[in-house]
Amino acid sequence: MGELYRRIYAVVRTIPRGRVATYGQVAELAGIPRAPRVVGYAMRACGGRVPWQRVVGRRSRTLGQVTIKDPVGAAEQRRRLEREGVRFTDTDGISLARYGWLPPGA
């Protein structure tokens, strides 16, 4: 595993229970502000070593769709988030205004 993934996982582990962060947010904190895609790549490869369910797509900001294309994965993410208190809207979204993580020093 590359050093970069270590940094990404370290950031994800700091997201508190019951909150969510966007891929772009994690990317910026990990030192690769222009590469949110890489965070997604790292999440797919994380193998349960980090709370991956707390990382969501930016488009969750208004209606909040969790952007995992695989329906099974999306259902799993929702199940995990609801178990830690994140409420979903009637359109299967997450309000980043309510659950978005405010990183220290932001």
Added chain:
DNA sequence: CTAGTGACTGTTT
């Protein structure tokens, strides 16, 4: 080293 790919995102149709 080159080419293809994607759990992203902002912009443009």
Added chain:
DNA sequence: AAAACAGCCACTA
């Protein structure tokens, strides 16, 4: 409002 485009950067073959 939804879909297509175009940058993006690390990883893999």
